[in-house]
Amino acid sequence: MFSSLAKLGRYRALIQTLVVRDLKARYRGSVLGFFWSFFNPALLLFIYTFVFTKVLPSAHPAGMEPIALFMFCGILPWTWFSSSLLESSNTLIAGGNLIKKVMFPAEVLPMVTVLANMVHFFLGLPILAAFVLYYQRPIDPLELLWLPVIVLVQLVLTIGMALFLSALTVHFRDLKDLLGNILTLWFFATPIIYSVDMAPADMRWWLNINPMTHLMRSYQDVMFFEGSFSHQGSLAVLGAGSIAVFLAGYFVFDRLRDSFAEEV
């Protein structure tokens, strides 16, 4: 396992090329091209703003204004997380030709999926930033320095899970459908469209064992709430946990690797 982990560095150029290919191919033939990456989150933000200021104006406590922006802070990284997992569960099967016919390091495929989705996440950030400025949220520019750390933790965690899922889906094809449902459930079990403080006290414990809770709170803290960043501790634990998930995911992937060429 560690010998193949060591090889990962050599695939840097390959991963980079494939991520670019993925992004290029996604918008090839569309009129707006890369603009879609800005347009989609912007539209989403407008809809949320409309719903929670006009349709349901009282559905949130004070201090959460504008609620749409708050939600957006969580939805952007969540979208990265969930579409990465959904797509990577299918990525080995879709890339079957490569695995069966070429000497191809299979672990590159789920990683490329996660990274391509990360680029989409990055493209959504300017929209978020524009609205943060527009609403003049009192955020501390120094806190923004935490953002790369949070992203890194999420990246490691997501890649670990993506490796695990992509390898297992080769053997259990219905994992993909199951995953869709689990992710919906997970979305509501994570403080994205509500804050932890809004959750009933006896639910807090459950929210706390959800790793995504801590990631989302970190994002919200950096980009929405005032006050100094206070999640260093949970981020450190989560970071260590993510590395463990990555290693475990890679271990499972490596064990099942030989079966891919025959099973996809």
Place this chain on the structure above:
Amino acid sequence: MKPAIDVINVSKVYRRYARRRQFATLKSALLDGSLLGDLQPDETFQALKNVTFSVPKGCTYGVIGSNGSGKSTLLKCVAGITRPTEGDVHVDGRISALIELGAGFHPEISGRENIFINGIMLGLSKKEVQRRFDEIVEFAEMQDFIDAPVKTYSSGMYMRLGFAVAIHVDPEVLLVDEVLAVGDQGFTHKCLDKFSDFRRRNKSILLVTHSLDLVEKFCDEAHWLDKGVSKGEGDPKKVVAAYVMNVEDSEEHSLAKAEAARVAASASETPQAPPPDVDGERAPENPVDDAETARDGFKATEGRWGTREIEITDVSISGPDGESGHVFQSGDDIKVHMTMTASQPITDFVFGLGLFNADGVCVYGTNTNLEEFQPSEIAGEASVTFEIDSLDLVEGTYRLDLAAHKADGYPYDYHRLLYTFRIKSRVRDVGIYRPAHRWKFAGGITFKAE
């Protein structure tokens, strides 16, 4: 020297999972509590069994066999796409596999971008692709379409581009799986030229193909696989002949089967029948060849095989004086005389002759089929004489292949490199063939009269 490819006792067992359907579902796995059980194979299928061979550097090695004989599995094991269940594969140097051309091309983006992506996938750096880019495009004959998305390409263009990228990876070891049918005649020739270029630069090719012609012409050694088992290895002509015989054998009805088996047995019983006419005058054989012969009948570069339905009983080579001999002058008229017996009347027969120099290069080869003699019948005693008015060869030792076989190659009696003769020449010119020629000089050139 370390061989380019070393395949040691390789076996490959494919696993078949899940008795009821193709893929296990997680639901069934959880309900039946058979999560681990479903990851265990239910049945196995042996695709390769104890296959061993090695390909020296600079060698072109052909693998033949019927469908399902394990050829492609073997190639995948060598390529490292699948791991052998048992045994080891060692490959020295960078491999490029022409197994699936253009695997990894993305239909939506341009040929130009796909060349870069594909090149990087095959192990080049971006700079290396850049350096080879023009060559690749030119080789694929795609100058006009290189910026169009790949989905608009015809299948031929797609394959050509895939081939061009794969071959320009400049591997030490090239694995080829039946991909020469990707273009018109011109392109195929270009591919073969490229392969020849590879050989000259001492790189190795492992070729899996159904084209027996290609194996005979192109390969230095051949390997015959049958249902995952190695059936023979060595001289391509010999292996192909054995394979053709086997194919016919399997096609014929059960009645003919017994006969074919007897035929095959007799062929393998006497792979090294001493040449009838060589009265101890034959040039001493390479001792290495002898050692190989002892180990494996197919490995021999010389020998005799066939069913003997037509048996060549005597061969003589005679010069201008009409006497049988072994030393001739360049330009002599030579007769090769074969005496033969047909055990029963036979209507499908071809007589052939091949002339090789000491390096094993075929100087000339022909047969009665190529020269459009329509066989009618051979029965009982017969003789064939091949006359050359002027054998214009340079000085050296030459060897002859003589054969009687069916039009499709099924051998009656094949004498491989059994007859040796020497050509003497006053002139120490070089090469193989000496065309009839003269020099003419004009102007201020003079030579000293001898």
